[in-house]
Amino acid sequence: MSLPVEFKPLHIPPLEEVAEVLQKALQKNFAEVEVTVVNCPDLTKEPFCLKARGLCGSPRLADVGGVPHLMPHVQKDKLYDIKTLAVSVDLPDAFVVGAGAGPYPAVGVNSELMANIVTGDNCANGSHIAKIDSSGNSQLMKLPESATGCALMLNMFASEGLPGKVLRVWAKKRTGNINLVTCIRQALLSHYSEKPIGLGGTFRLVNGHAKCHVMPDFSTVPLTCTEDVNEWLRFFDMQAPMVFLSTLITKDHGLDLRLEHSHGYGSNCGGHYHYDTTPEIVEYEAFYNVAEFIYRVDRPKITHNLGRN
Template sequence: MACAEFSLHVPSLEELAEVLQKGLKENFAAAQVSVVDCPDLTKEPFAFPVKGICGKTRIAEVGGVPYLMPLVNRTKVYDLNEISRKIKLPGAFILGAGAGPFQTLGFNSEFMPIVQTESEHSHPVNGSYFARVNPADGGCLLEKYSQRGHDFGCALLANLFASEGQPGKVIEVQVKRRTGQLNFVTCMRQTLEKHYGNKPVGMGGTFIVQKGKVKAHIMPAEFSSCPLTSDEAVNHWLHFYEMTAPLLCLPVFVSKDPGLDLRLEHTHFFSHHGEGGHYHYDTTPDLVEYLGYFSPAQLLYRIDQPKETHLFGRD
C-alpha cells in the first residue's frame, strides 16, 4: 500500500486565527476566532477517548472516490491501526470522514472514525459511529460501531486527522448567522487558500452545529450496480436529509492540493439524537450557530492513491 509524505505549511495559531476571522466575517454575521486551551474532549457532548487534538498532528487521505465509483472496488479495505503505523504515529487518535467497513457490516454506510489506535503501551479504543439508510422507512439509522464490530476497519476512502490526542492550544471558532454562500468548512478552507496560495495548510478537529439544521446525505446500503459517471448520477443515487442541531462534526480540510489528488474537504457528523451523515451546508442561515476547535496539521500522508481518477462525487 503506497504512502507518500508531504510537509504542510504550519502558520502560528495566532496568525491562523487572524486570517480565519477575517474570512469568516465575510460569510457570517458574527465571527470570533481565538487561541484557547483545547476543552476536555472526553467530556460531553464529545465523549472522545482522548482529551485533545494536539501533538504530532497530521492528515491522511486514504484511497479515494474512484474506488467507490463509477463502480465499487471491493478489494479496497483498510485498518486504522495499520494506517496509524503508516503515518508513523502508532497510538494516534484519529477522527474524520470515510466510508464504513462494508467488509464487517455487510452493507455500505457513512463512517465517522473516532479511534485511539493501538500502540506498545495502550489498547485501541473504537468510539466510531456509522450512519446507514433505514431499510424500513428510508430514514437515518445511526449506531456506535462497537455495537456491531470489534475491528478497526474502514473502506474505499477516508479523510483523517491524526494526533497524539494531547491537550494543548487550539483554534476556537464561533460563528453565527450565515450571510454568504459558503458552508462553514468551505469558508475556512477557501480563506486559507486565498491567503497562503501555493503553500498548503491542513486542519482538522471538531465542531458543533449548535443551532439550526443542515443538509446531509447517506449512501445507500447497496453499492450501485450501474456505473456512476457524473455528479448528477451520484446525487440521484444518494439519500438526502435535513438534520437538526446539535450535531457533532469531524472536519478534515487542506487549503490546496499539492498534486496528490486530494479531496480538499470532507466532514461527517454524529449526534446524540440518532442523526448522522455527510455534512453539506446549513439550511437555516438566519439561525445557524457553529462552535469549533481546530488544529493545523504538520504532515500530510497520501495512502493508496488511485491510479485512475476523476473529479465527480467529491462534494
C-alpha cells in the same frame, strides 16, 4: 501487504496568525464571529464525547483511498484498518478522527463513517456509522469496539490526542453563501496562496439544521456523472445538536487529494455535511489544529473528480 504511502510537509503558520486570517474572512460570511487560540477543551467530555482529550502532539492529515474506489465501479477489495493506517502515517499510537466510508463487512452494507479511534495498545473505538435502512431512512449506529476498519476512502486527522493550544472558531447566523468548512479553507487559500495548509478536528452544529447525505448500499449500475451520484445518494435535513469530525487542506499538493470532508452525527442521525439550511439561526463551534504533514495512502491509480463535494 503494505500500502503505498506518499507524504509531504505542510506550511505551519502560528495559530494566532491563522486566527486573525479566519476572523476577517468569516466576518464576511457570518453575522457574529469569534476566532481565538485556546487550550483545547477535554474532548472526552460532553458535548463531544471523543476518545482522546485533545488535538495536539504530532498533528497530521491523511487521505486514504478515494472516491475513485467507489465510482464509477465499486472496488470492494479496498478495505483498511485504522490501526494499520496509523502506522502508515508514522503515528502508531494515534488519536484519529475523520470522515470516510464505513466497514461494510462489519456493517453489512455501505455506510458513512464518523471515525473516532485511539489506536495502539490502548485502543478505544468510539466510531459511528450512518446507513440507509430497509425503509429508506437514515440509521445511526455505534460500531463495536472491534470494528476499527473502513472501506474505499478515509480523510483522517491523527495526533497524539494531547491537550494544548488549538483554534476555536465560533460563528452564528450565516450571511454568505458558503458553508463553514469551505469558508475556512478558502480563507486560508486566499491568504497563504501557494503554501499548502491543512486543518483537522471537530465542530458542533449548536443550533439549526444541516443538509447531509447518507450513501445507500453499493450501486448496481456504474455512477458516471453528478446526476447519477445525486440520484443514488439519500439527502436529509438533520437537526442540531450534531458533532462533526472534519478535515480540510488548501491545495491538492500534487497528491490527488479531497480538499475537505466532514461527517457528523446527533442523537439519532448522521451523515456527510454539505451546508446548513437555516442561515438565520445557525450556530457553530469548532476546534481545529494545524497539521504538520499530509500523507497520501493507497492513491487510486485511475482518478477523477466525481463525487468529491
